[in-house]
Amino acid sequence: MIAYLINLATLVCINAILAITLNFIMGYAGIFSLAHAVFFGVGAYVAAFMALQWTDSLLFQLVAAMLLAGLLSAALALPALRVRGDYFVAASLGFQVLATTVFSEWKSVTGGIGGLVGIPPASIAGHAITDPVEFFGLAAVALALVVVLTTAIVRSSFGRSLKAIRDSESAALAFGKNVALIKTLSVFYSTAMCAVAGVLYADYLSFINVESFTIDASTLFMAMVIVGGIGTVWGPIVGAVLLTLLPAALTYLPFLPRTEIGSVQQMIYGLAMVLLMIFKPDGLMGAKQGEA
Amino acid sequence: MLLLQLIINGIQVGALYGLTAVGFSLIFGATKIFHFAHGASFAISAYVFYYLYAVLLVWWPISILAACIVVVVFGVALDRYVYGPIQSTDGSFFTIFVGSFGVAVVVQNLIGTVFGRGFISVPSALSKSVELAPGLYVAPTAAIAVVIAVACFVALQLFLGRTNIGIAMRALSESPALVRTFGLNPKAVSTCAFALGSLLVVPAAVLTSMTSGLNAAIGGRVMLISVAATIVGGVGSLRGAACAGLLLGIAENLALWRFDPQWSEAATFLILFAFIVLRPSGFFGRAVNS
Numbered sequence: 365m366i367a368y369l370i371n372l373a374t375l376v377c378i379n380a381i382l383a384i385t386l387n388f389i390m391g392y393a394g395i396f397s398l399a400h401a402v403f404f405g406v407g408a409y410v411a412a413f414m415a416l417q418w419t420d421s422l423l424f425q426l427v428a429a430m431l432l433a434g435l436l437s438a439a440l441a442l443p444a445l446r447v448r449g450d451y452f453v454a455a456s457l458g459f460q461v462l463a464t465t466v467f468s469e470w471k472s473v474t475g476g477i478g479g480l481v482g483i484p485p486a487s488i489a490g491h492a493i494t495d496p497v498e499f500f501g502l503a504a505v506a507l508a509l510v511v512v513l514t515t516a517i518v519r520s521s522f523g524r525s526l527k528a529i530r531d532s533e534s535a536a537l538a539f540g541k542n543v544a545l546i547k548t549l550s551v552f553y554s555t556a557m558c559a560v561a562g563v564l565y566a567d568y569l570s571f572i573n574v575e576s577f578t579i580d581a582s583t584l585f586m587a588m589v590i591v592g593g594i595g596t597v598w599g600p601i602v603g604a605v606l607l608t609l610l611p612a613a614l615t616y617l618p619f620l621p622r623t624e625i626g627s628v629q630q631m632i633y634g635l636a637m638v639l640l641m642i643f644k645p646d647g648l649m650g651a652k653q654g655e656a
Numbered sequence: 657m658l659l660l661q662l663i664i665n666g667i668q669v670g671a672l673y674g675l676t677a678v679g680f681s682l683i684f685g686a687t688k689i690f691h692f693a694h695g696a697s698f699a700i701s702a703y704v705f706y707y708l709y710a711v712l713l714v715w716w717p718i719s720i721l722a723a724c725i726v727v728v729v730f731g732v733a734l735d736r737y738v739y740g741p742i743q744s745t746d747g748s749f750f751t752i753f754v755g756s757f758g759v760a761v762v763v764q765n766l767i768g769t770v771f772g773r774g775f776i777s778v779p780s781a782l783s784k785s786v787e788l789a790p791g792l793y794v795a796p797t798a799a800i801a802v803v804i805a806v807a808c809f810v811a812l813q814l815f816l817g818r819t820n821i822g823i824a825m826r827a828l829s830e831s832p833a834l835v836r837t838f839g840l841n842p843k844a845v846s847t848c849a850f851a852l853g854s855l856l857v858v859p860a861a862v863l864t865s866m867t868s869g870l871n872a873a874i875g876g877r878v879m880l881i882s883v884a885a886t887i888v889g890g891v892g893s894l895r896g897a898a899c900a901g902l903l904l905g906i907a908e909n910l911a912l913w914r915f916d917p918q919w920s921e922a923a924t925f926l927i928l929f930a931f932i933v934l935r936p937s938g939f940f941g942r943a944v945n946s
Contacts, residue, residue: 446933
């Protein structure tokens with residue numbers, strides 16, 4: 365039972381990192397990306413590939429994953445600079461579809477549909493992290509760092525510029541803000557941190573395949589942000605906790621066939637998104653949105 | 657000969673893409689609602705037709721009529737009970753998009769639960785190919801797709817240009833206040849746009865169920881193509897959406913000439929991406945970066 369709870373807690377930490385980084389671009393930069401799972405996948409595949417081929421050093425994996433994800437983020441930043449919100453959603457959706465195809469077809473690197481199995485545990489300074497409790501500690505530290513760093517950025521002058529752009533791009537431009545640079549940097553930060561979650565995920569599960577990085581995953585991450593409350597500090601964390609525990613809770617319903625749990629989960633958060641938008645568009649934690 | 661075959665397939669697919677995209681574009685143009693659940697409308701009408709015609713063996717005109725009724729009810733209900741309330745409190749793009757997206761997620765999973773997630777297709781004599789020339793196979797559905805697409809498009813242009821309600825629909829996209837001043841109810845006009853836009857997916861849904869088949873996730877794909885065609889064609893231009901749909905269909909099939917089928921969606925994305933970066937206003941549209 366303890367092992368089960370530790371496992372859930374580790375996954376909650378990883379999902380919370382994903383939700384926070386997505387919230388950073390959605391809530392503060394106004395960039396609604398349906399391609400977040402792409403960068404999660406990039407992080408996971410980089411970590412897995414490096415662990416299998418070269419090194420199990422967590423540090424090297426993190427640096428490589430963050431750099432690669434950050435570079436790929438140009439594919440998001442470019443359309444985000446060119447068109448406004450609704451069209452950008454379509455571009456990110458297309459990017460997600462394309463990336464899913466690459467993940468499942470580039471067999472020499474990603475292992476195709478079957479994925480990569482037997483990923484060796486990551487090590488920090490020569491110490492291999494095999495104990496789940498230790499790994500949970502690692503994930504929790506990573507989450508804490510991401511929360512602190514992201515909150516610090518949001519409250520800095522960079523964060524205020526970002527919000528200014530979200531609320532009125534032309535006004536920010538008139539005030540002499542370098543809109544293109546600020547947007548590009550924020551997308552870079554978000555995707556690089558998202559890749560950190562991918563690295564942790566691959567090292568933790570020691571098995572990854574394309575299933576975890578599809579449009580369904582991107583939708584789930586977006587739902588976490590929205591259900592919790594977009595543009596708030598605690599919203600994405602609350603959303604990540606709720607939506608990660610939901611499938612676990614559903615398994616206790618005896619009348620639900622196991623194979624339908626995924627679909628029932630998606631129906632629940634789909635419905636939650638619709639109802640929240642009608643009755644409380646700020647999300648569950650949105651009441652305190654005054655300072656955001 | 658392979659190339660010609662691919663172009664013909666592309667025209668067939670593209671005609672249907674164009675028709676679906678015109679429906680999306682019509683709704684978006686008139687009401688400014690980013691109707692992400694347009695793909696869900698497609699999936700619903702396709703599965704209603706499949707269930708009645710192929711499972712319950714109902715006569716085909718009745719099956720198609722039922723698909724039309726269900727999809728129009730779905731579209732109008734969304735406008736009334738989801739978009740309407742959202743717009744009355746907070747009409748931002750984001751809230752409408754999330755609400756619409758939530759509906760699409762629910763519909764996709766409901767269909768998956770009820771009908772299964774595998775591929776299904778409706779057997780029909782119309783999709784049997786005939787060898788027109790050596791190595792060139794064409795099914796009657798190709799001709800039907802093109803004829804229906806052209807007919808619907810011409811009918812739609814006449815409707816928008818000649819009838820009062822059609823003119824009101826175009827006026828709504830310019831200025832809702834003016835529509836109200838003129839004594840018309842913008843809500844009623846918006847309902848018409850949703851009914852008509854949703855109705856336009858039916859021919860594509862029915863023909864697709866006979867040719868390439870359906871699965872529960874088809875809504876997402878249709879959605880991507882409709883939005884891509886709307887952007888590539890130029891927002892607010894129905895003619896642009898139709899042409900772009902045709903272009904995407906042909907490009908997708910031409911990609912098969914050199915690449916494996918799983919890459920054909922990549923063609924859609926590359927065209928969309930190129931247009932967004934190089935020409936965000938599309939073929940015929942206005943700039944969209946404001």
